[in-house]
Amino acid sequence: MIPHSRPHVSEDDVEAVAGVVRRGQLAQGPEVEAFEREVAERVGAPAAAAVASGTVALELALRALGVGPDAEVVVPSYACDALHHAVTRCGAQPVLADADPATLTLSVEDAKRRLGPRTRAIIVPHAFGLAVDLAPFEHLGVPVIEDCAQALGARVGGRAAGSQGRAAGSQGRLAVCSFYATKLVAAGEGGMVLGPVDLVARVRDARDYDEREDLVPRSNAKLTDMQAALGRSQLRRLDAFIARRRAIAGEYRRRLAGAPCRAPAEAGAAHVYHRFVVQTEGSVPSALKAMHDRGVTARRPVFRPLHRALGLPGYAEAERLWSTCVSVPCYPALTDDEVETVAAALVEVLAR
Ligand SMILES: Cc1ncc(COP(=O)(O)O)c(C=O)c1O
Numbered sequence: 001m002i003p004h005s006r007p008h009v010s011e012d013d014v015e016a017v018a019g020v021v022r023r024g025q026l027a028q029g030p031e032v033e034a035f036e037r038e039v040a041e042r043v044g045a046p047a048a049a050a051v052a053s054g055t056v057a058l059e060l061a062l063r064a065l066g067v068g069p070d071a072e073v074v075v076p077s078y079a080c081d082a083l084h085h086a087v088t089r090c091g092a093q094p095v096l097a098d099a100d101p102a103t104l105t106l107s108v109e110d111a112k113r114r115l116g117p118r119t120r121a122i123i124v125p126h127a128f129g130l131a132v133d134l135a136p137f138e139h140l141g142v143p144v145i146e147d148c149a150q151a152l153g154a155r156v157g158g159r160a161a162g163s164q165g166r167a168a169g170s171q172g173r174l175a176v177c178s179f180y181a182t183k184l185v186a187a188g189e190g191g192m193v194l195g196p197v198d199l200v201a202r203v204r205d206a207r208d209y210d211e212r213e214d215l216v217p218r219s220n221a222k223l224t225d226m227q228a229a230l231g232r233s234q235l236r237r238l239d240a241f242i243a244r245r246r247a248i249a250g251e252y253r254r255r256l257a258g259a260p261c262r263a264p265a266e267a268g269a270a271h272v273y274h275r276f277v278v279q280t281e282g283s284v285p286s287a288l289k290a291m292h293d294r295g296v297t298a299r300r301p302v303f304r305p306l307h308r309a310l311g312l313p314g315y316a317e318a319e320r321l322w323s324t325c326v327s328v329p330c331y332p333a334l335t336d337d338e339v340e341t342v343a344a345a346l347v348e349v350l351a352r
Pocket of ligand 1: 053055056058125147179180190191
């Protein structure tokens with residue numbers, strides 16, 4: 001079976017982690033500091049604080065913005081549960097917005113309708129690796145957290161030929177990343193908050209309880225030097241990873257031309273294809289089963305929209321995406337033969 005995701009691990013990655021283990025500085029130390037500097041530089045952010053996961057990064061970013069009980073935070077329904085959990089862990093109320101069919105993240109118009117006197121933040125993911133322009137969200141007048149969990153290396157406004165645009169992660173009041181094993185840069189687990197020095201300092205304070213005079217709420221949410229060493233080693237290959245993801249996506253797109261489905265449009269530097277998401281005209285469960293029968297693990301790109309878990313009616317576009325979207329393997333560790341197997345299976349299954 002070809003797995004839905006598989007990290008690309010090199011001997012350099014192994015040596016980087018082994019070096020940390022040999023030196024014996026396992027917990028947060030110089031590797032974490034260097035990783036923060038390198039990701040901040042890559043994204044063009046003034047400062048960065050590494051934490052234990054993308055979910056924790058979201059929670060601490062919200063707390064740094066002063067989100068607490070009585071606050072509301074607008075999040076997309078068509079997204080992973082991490083967004084909901086990050087908001088509720090702050091004691092705040094998630095308010096769901098419907099999806100935008102063009103970007104697969106939340107719709108600006110629906111987000112606007114959901115604003116109220118208690119709205120303190122909006123979380124905008126660059127869904128599946130497609131960088132979106134945050135300006136329309138920023139015009140809503142509420143701080144935006146830019147969720148780059150799936151989009152490290154994507155360039156906003158990079159759609160036009162030859163345009164390099166601006167790095168995802170450089171737009172919001174704060175930005176977050178994830179370094180989970182399937183992400184663009186994999187450290188096993190891990191996350192980061194990027195943004196202005198004063199806000200990032202709040203995240204640094206909150207992630208570590210040790211040797212503090214006061215007892216304001218803190219946690220142990222640190223990244224280890226072992227993880228940071230792996231992340232740094234992977235970051236050096238990020239451009240090659242993205243190039244390979246784009247080449248695979250280009251091949252799938254070419255093979256799907258004329259097939260009864262909607263595949264991601266060519267998006268230049270704006271898309272890093274964390275996921276290659278196809279909208280099928282048939283049933284998703286039978287497409288997943290048919291892909292499985294052909295040796296390919298495909299998945300729904302969002303397990304289940306949040307409004308379904310909360311029993312909320314409406315959210316027509318999130319419903320439509322949930323009942324049409326299929327994500328197929330698209331990652332640098334795929335061999336050319338595997339790409340061929342996935343493409344052939346996809347064409348056959350969608351044509352049925
Ligand atoms: C958009 C988005 N935000 C946040 C997260 C949470 O990241 P983590 O799994 O590192 O906690 C994910 C995880 O997949 C994600 O897709």
